[in-house]
Amino acid sequence: MACFLNCVRFDVTKTITDKPTSKEGSVAVSSVTRYSWDDVEALTSNFSRLIGSGGYSSIYMARLSSSAKAALKVHVSSHRLYKIFRLELDILLRLQHPNIVKLLGYFDDSEENGALLLEYLPQGNLQENLHSNSKQVLPWRNRVAIAFQLVQAIEHIHEKCIPQIVHGDIKSSNVLLDKNFNSKLCDFGSAKVGFSSMVQPSAISPRSRHVTMVGSPGYTDPHYLRTGVASKKMDMYGFGVVVLELISGKEALSAGNGEMLVHV
Numbered sequence: 001m002a003c004f005l006n007c008v009r010f011d012v013t014k015t016i017t018d019k020p021t022s023k024e025g026s027v028a029v030s031s032v033t034r035y036s037w038d039d040v041e042a043l044t045s046n047f048s049r050l051i052g053s054g055g056y057s058s059i060y061m062a063r064l065s066s067s068a069k070a071a072l073k074v075h076v077s078s079h080r081l082y083k084i085f086r087l088e089l090d091i092l093l094r095l096q097h098p099n100i101v102k103l104l105g106y107f108d109d110s111e112e113n114g115a116l117l118l119e120y121l122p123q124g125n126l127q128e129n130l131h132s133n134s135k136q137v138l139p140w141r142n143r144v145a146i147a148f149q150l151v152q153a154i155e156h157i158h159e160k161c162i163p164q165i166v167h168g169d170i171k172s173s174n175v176l177l178d179k180n181f182n183s184k185l186c187d188f189g190s191a192k193v194g195f196s197s198m199v200q201p202s203a204i205s206p207r208s209r210h211v212t213m214v215g216s217p218g219y220t221d222p223h224y225l226r227t228g229v230a231s232k233k234m235d236m237y238g239f240g241v242v243v244l245e246l247i248s249g250k251e252a253l254s255a256g257n258g259e260m261l262v263h264v
């Protein structure tokens with residue numbers, strides 16, 4: 001319990017520059033807790049329960065109090081991945097929307113290590129709910145609501161934030177579900193903000209032979225793959241694939257024959 005007393009509470013809106021604001025007014029998370037590493041260990045009971053993992057991170061169950069649960073996303077320790085953590089942190093600090101995962105706090109050593117404390121979504125991600133045999137079949141009304149809520153989250157980052165945000169990795173495993181199966185978009189580690197969301201990345205030069213592209217097989221806009229130019233359209237392409245998954249119940253990329261759903 002001592003750790004909670006050590007937490008630094010501050011108004012993050014005062015520390016952030018160049019923050020996107022909503023066209024409906026200035027929107028930013030008003031208060032987010034900055035934790036020490038000791039706090040992180042205490043919150044997760046020494047990382048005792050892994051609840052998810054991704055390419056860059058591991059996600060652990062955390063407890064804020066005896067009843068309140070949260071999810072702690074610990075980024076893999078490295079200088080390169082620290083930049084992804086900072087990007088995701090900076091974006092989440094600025095976003096507040098019912099269909100976007102809420103940031104509760106974070107740990108940042110300003111060098112290589114970072115962690116995000118997020119609201120806990122007990123029904124896991126949409127991919128598991130659609131394609132795992134152990135899960136109940138998702139009713140049609142939930143599927144329609146999830147599609148509608150996901151596109152509202154996308155509309156918010158594209159049209160209501162200044163500068164605009166392109167998520168860059170819309171896929172069913174980045175859509176989390178709360179206890180009532182409401183959807184929350186997560187994972188802003190591939191996002192592009194403002195001008196950078198409309199330009200060709202520097203890695204894509206005529207002379208460069210190796211091009212680093214972000215994207216998930218089955219969901220990536222072919223135009224982005226051809227040109228490297230990120231745009232809002234790449235998010236809409238990913239959204240279209242998720243809608244196909246919701247309607248058909250098939251995976252974006254078949255584990256069996258590697259066939260892409262968009263080609264079926």
Ligand SMILES: Nc1ncnc2c1ncn2[C@@H]1O[C@H](COP(=O)(O)OP(=O)(O)OP(=O)(O)O)[C@@H](O)[C@H]1O
Binds near residue numbers: 053054059118121
């Ligand atoms: N807030 C949360 N509540 C419950 N589960 C979560 C939460 N955040 C993440 N997860 C679980 O962890 C998985 C990975 O999370 P996330 O996509 O944020 O990680 P990542 O390292 O950025 O992954 P990627 O490989 O897609 O880049 C999710 O698909 C989900 O199953």
